[in-house]
Amino acid sequence: MKAVTMADVAKKANVSKSTVSQYINNRYQYMSSETKERIELAIKELNYRPNYIARSLTRKKTSTIGVVVANILHTFSTQVIRAIEDACHTANVHVIVCNADDNPKKERNYIEMLRAKQVDGLIIFPTGGNIDLYKKMDKEAYPLVFVDRIVEETNVSTILLDNMKASEILVDHLVANGYKRIAFITSSLERRITPRVERLEGYKKSLSKHSLPLNDCYYAGVKKEEIGNELEKMFSHSNPPDSLICGNDLALLEALKFLKEKELQVPADVALVSIDEVPYSEIFDPALTIASQPAFEIGKHAAELLLEKVTNKEKKANKIIRYSPTLIVRKST
Amino acid sequence: MKAVTMADVAKKANVSKSTVSQYINNRYQYMSSETKERIELAIKELNYRPNYIARSLTRKKTSTIGVVVANILHTFSTQVIRAIEDACHTANVHVIVCNADDNPKKERNYIEMLRAKQVDGLIIFPTGGNIDLYKKMDKEAYPLVFVDRIVEETNVSTILLDNMKASEILVDHLVANGYKRIAFITSSLERRITPRVERLEGYKKSLSKHSLPLNDCYYAGVKKEEIGNELEKMFSHSNPPDSLICGNDLALLEALKFLKEKELQVPADVALVSIDEVPYSEIFDPALTIASQPAFEIGKHAAELLLEKVTNKEKKANKIIRYSPTLIVRKST
């Protein structure tokens, strides 16, 4: 392939490179319409396409941001990313998405790769495993926004759910419907991942708010693979739970598998609710009652915040922004 | 932020830029270990990170490929993309994924944007709406691979499912289980999208193979929003279908909604099967019988093919590669 450059266009149109450049960048306030037309024609005939790489090099700005998501398998993540892409699209900014797969090492690689690619800023759903890196970027005042998870040791702007409240509205709802032995299952708490920890805490607080006893056999945070076993234990007690809160969509999936295997009927045998909306919540039988996150708003806000930071490099006060969950009552309670 | 460049490293290490460059690119065959150490130290102290943008400009190669997917909502697409990313990751190539949202205009924008970013090649799940563009790239011998859909007018390497066979194994399975009034529903056939057209055709052929009559009321390809209505019509006949094949996961979702609404029992009232695996196929009640695509292999193959094209620019014979579906029998038939 030939690789048409601006010089070719300039030659063909009989003008200098800079004139073509101005044309490309819509700075034709002072350009004769005749010149304009000649350039336009030349571009078309040559099938010229500006080289963004070269442009980025001079402008020191790529008009691209990176998103590093801890685990893209969460429905929530995909929705947030979608919203980020939309917001960036309207701002004429490109987005590169990378999935860290819950692996801090992968996360680190992606962050370094994206920075080497000179992305103008980063939205991160942190795995929590690269504190030093987060800190370093923060110190450099590199444009950065966290989503979904707080990294205590840093001071980066973070947007996330009011997780305690999510548990609370679910417990409230279950209690209002007469359930008293409420269980809670979530994925591993090992790395102290914010939403998991906070949701569990919210569960505990809400129980006590309703003067319900906290039964240590009724809650657990374990690796996905062990959720089935854990539930087995929970439900084989003499006095098993009458309802179950799933801490996130992955836990929900495991819980559904378990309930099916044991032929436990929802809600007759156990009421079932979950935090995080899933694509099959309506078609599932029974339709699932959910505490849903405003994923779209969260993504949009994250994008806007980052874009603002990219534009105004002065370091603003960072803050933690919480969004409220919504209770969607369906048939599983 | 300072923006450390190679010059800074060179100065600090007391060598010239080109020496640093050689170090960075692992060409230290003839470099004194003392020089090496000095450079290494300088890099660390300065926290130097090579600028890929600048590198790409000189090398005329970004080590990045683009993926433009017609609609990322299909589970199949996400799986293929995952496989592409894996394959590229091991080849040290970056991947930028864009979702055309079934919109040819968006697709065109993304393709042009990615090319402006100088990606080394493109894997496209074509919407089918930009024939001229596809052709142009093909003519330029720009590295290109299509996935999932054939564009008749071009001659681009394409990897996709043996769609006729997918329908066939499903019909065979239904017939073997005594079903005779087999219906078929899929999303809009308007743009003659390969998998939809071929799967419908496979359905028709298979019926005739089994000497079953083709009832015109028993199949349809309509927009997602109208699938419910269409099914309503199908099932309100005096002699309604006893089984239903969904042409893809989106059609399946609509079908499930419909069946639930009408309180039709699966498989007692209707047997249900679908092409394309979905995340909830096992936990659904009853678990869904599916003709599944080897998404991982398809993605891997696509990536390898493209990478090969990127490396060996000589135009190779393009071809159409078909993968066979797998029947996963569960409880819905």
Place this chain on the structure above:
DNA sequence: CTGTTAGCGCCTTCAA
């Protein structure tokens, strides 16, 4: 209104 000049950060001969 248009052209000249000087880089952006890096890589690649070619000499030394």
Place this chain on the structure above:
DNA sequence: TTGAAGGCGCTAACAG
């Protein structure tokens, strides 16, 4: 074994 020079394609002053 290392360095100097030139250039990748584009933009940004500054002249003219």
